[in-house]
Amino acid sequence: MTTTERPATERLVIIGGDAAGMSAASQARRMKGPDELEIVAFERGHFSSFSACGIPYWVSGDVGERDELIARTPEEHRKRSIDLRMRTEVTEIDVAGRRVRSRDLETGEDAWTGWDKLVIATGARPVRPALPGIDAPGVHGVQTLDDGQALLDTLDRAAGRRAVVVGAGYIGVEMAEALLKHGYEVTVVNRGEQPMATLDPDMGRLVHEAMSGMGITTVSGTAVTAILTGDDGRARAVATDDAEYPADVVVLGLGVEPETTLARAAGLPLGRHGGLLTDLAMRVRGHDDIWAGGDCVEVLDLVSGRERHIALGTHANKHGQIIGANAGGGYGTFPGVVGTAVSKVCDLEIARTGLREKDAREVGLQYVTATIESTSRAGYFPGAAPMTVKMLAERRTGRLLGVQIVGREGAAKRVDIAAVALTAGLTVEQVTALDLGYAPPFSPVWDPVQVAARKATAAVRAGG
Amino acid sequence: MTTTERPATERLVIIGGDAAGMSAASQARRMKGPDELEIVAFERGHFSSFSACGIPYWVSGDVGERDELIARTPEEHRKRSIDLRMRTEVTEIDVAGRRVRSRDLETGEDAWTGWDKLVIATGARPVRPALPGIDAPGVHGVQTLDDGQALLDTLDRAAGRRAVVVGAGYIGVEMAEALLKHGYEVTVVNRGEQPMATLDPDMGRLVHEAMSGMGITTVSGTAVTAILTGDDGRARAVATDDAEYPADVVVLGLGVEPETTLARAAGLPLGRHGGLLTDLAMRVRGHDDIWAGGDCVEVLDLVSGRERHIALGTHANKHGQIIGANAGGGYGTFPGVVGTAVSKVCDLEIARTGLREKDAREVGLQYVTATIESTSRAGYFPGAAPMTVKMLAERRTGRLLGVQIVGREGAAKRVDIAAVALTAGLTVEQVTALDLGYAPPFSPVWDPVQVAARKATAAVRAGG
Structure with a gap:
């Protein structure tokens, strides 16, 4: 085992070569040149800085080439004097000794690397329940570019055209669209009451109905x-308590959980969702020179005041x-989130921000709800598409608590209005008075x- | 002359049967039934509650029928016990005597009507400079449905296919699109440095370039x-200081000014733009029982602290x-505006909110600017359309002062993010931390x- 001692200049070590890690590397490099700060980043995979959110659209064929999802290649990072070591997995964080142990996955060689400053950006791993058959060929996750390529290979070769998606969250419904575009007959099996459990069930029902209209079968509560x-x-079928769903391909879309195995072993503070806990400057709590960010941390929800995990x-x-x-x-801080998310299934747009009814109840907030139908443009303008908007407001104070939108073109990004209003703590009455962009083609x-x-x-x- | 005395129940009289007036009537009726409140509304035109903003799209053919622009007909209002008197022009407001004089434009008969509460919603009139030839056949405004019909008739009959639009504000550029769709060769003549004077000239230049690309000639500074x-x-041509532009049809798109002739004669308070001045409850200042709203009032700009006229x-x-x-x-109040406006010319989207550079200078605010290029969707996602965003922030405090956007599909309504942020007084650094909807098809x-x-x-x- 070799040991790379800390050099005379400061060394920043980054674990994870994707969005959080490499954004940190790039920004640190903008702040300090290589004569002041050495930057070493470890990535166990084959790719750096890729858009995991884009994988469903690559699988669907909307995005033609895998490499379009790569925002910046290892070579591009290296040109900016970032020593990015691909296929090298960090296997241990030695907090007291200020060093990390890594393994070169090609050669199997281990090495210690010292750091003055450390960034943990180990991301998330897909939820993969210990079910019989879960590791069988024909069962696919969609977390990495390798996953996406494996799925595409299966889709081309599969004997039949029946697909089962397990899970009906963002990844699940986006993958349902992708499989539909490959000519598959798609069934989505879902434990929740309705698809999109990030919505209230009454809004999830609208998603269910729209998906039915597209020819996607959704089985919920199973x-x-x-x-x-x-x-x-x-894999030949997906079994539930009361039925079997034949499948030539199975896609797992059960969401992700923080990848904090290393952090846990190192004794770093984790929250109730298993994510690293940081302060406002994204420093791991209690550790001045260790930061963490991205899918491996928990973030403060500004509306509920609770920590959440959002990848x-x-x-x-x-x-x-x-x-x-x-x-x-x-200097910079991350104040927190309000829980905004947008997605689509074919031409159905889905958006949410803030609290659902159950979230509000969980933190003791009493609320009223309002659900309305409207359109994306003036009703008389061609292309005016229907949308349903549900809003939660705190009882008595009228403070905006959350918004959910299900509609067609032009629906989803309207949630940004509510996201900013939530951040600012506006009441729903203040929202009625906002000076928003109006012209018949737009609203x-x-x-x-x-x-x-x-x-x-x-x-x-x-x-009352 | 007949006189309708005030009845035992209270009477609310409304001058103007369009958006502000009839919204007031409808809301008052929701609050109080006809046994408690009599509502009389006077409208001098042929139509009630129509969308003036929709006229360019009716002329263009996007909206098929004139009547689609009518939100509620006189009969519909009357069914809700609103005594809407069409083709009846109020000719005098007697504030001390609490009555209005009106003239039936069909019969010529005058009458006085007493009121307990009065709403002035007299709207705006198009700017129509006293130029030689301005009243010639072939010169068209586009303020009313009658205007729109007259223009459509001319467009069908015109001998040639050359159109000149005078003015390059919202109406001007929207009418340029409409005329283009009728197969006209369009020239827009504009006094400002660039089209869309509601933008800074550097952003207006982008509009100019895009319009050129569509085949619209824009002549500025003339x-x-x-x-x-x-x-x-x-009309056969439009003459400027240094040129003549042949025209088979001329469209005036010079904007509007508050129609406050009656209010001025009655001694009610007007601001520096000629609009009525109200308090936060929309009461005319100094008059407990008189309200005013819509295009005939001035509104408080929350960013500059100045009154503005925005129709x-x-x-x-x-x-x-x-x-x-x-x-x-x-009880309700109107806190003010931040100056949000969106528009389009063919597939070019234009949006603005807050202060331009000249607005900031005018009120003594020092500022920095930032202009960037980005796209409406993830760069790799099909349909990702370019947009340019310009932002103004106050020097030192970093408070957001204004945003201008010029782009293609998906550009304009993003201005709402800035509109809410301006209302909430966020800094540009706070804007960077907002939790906005992200997924590759949307952003x-x-x-x-x-x-x-x-x-x-x-x-x-x-x-510094």
């Missing part, structure tokens, strides 16, 4: 008990940028979010 | 001196709703508004 295999050992590239990029600024001697004279806010305002007044 | 007429008395249906509807609540014994991993905010944050830090 847990998968096994993946059944054929004589050739390949999303946009947060990872922000974390990385802030970590890089701080590690590079600058009805009252934006749908404001139509919901008017109804919510009335509900607050009536609510 | 004032029209006359409309030249032919032997038949019809926009979305404000008129909000004003009406608030006036109706207050006149009906409820790059950093929303374009946040890319601009990052650059503006850096500019604030560097700015």
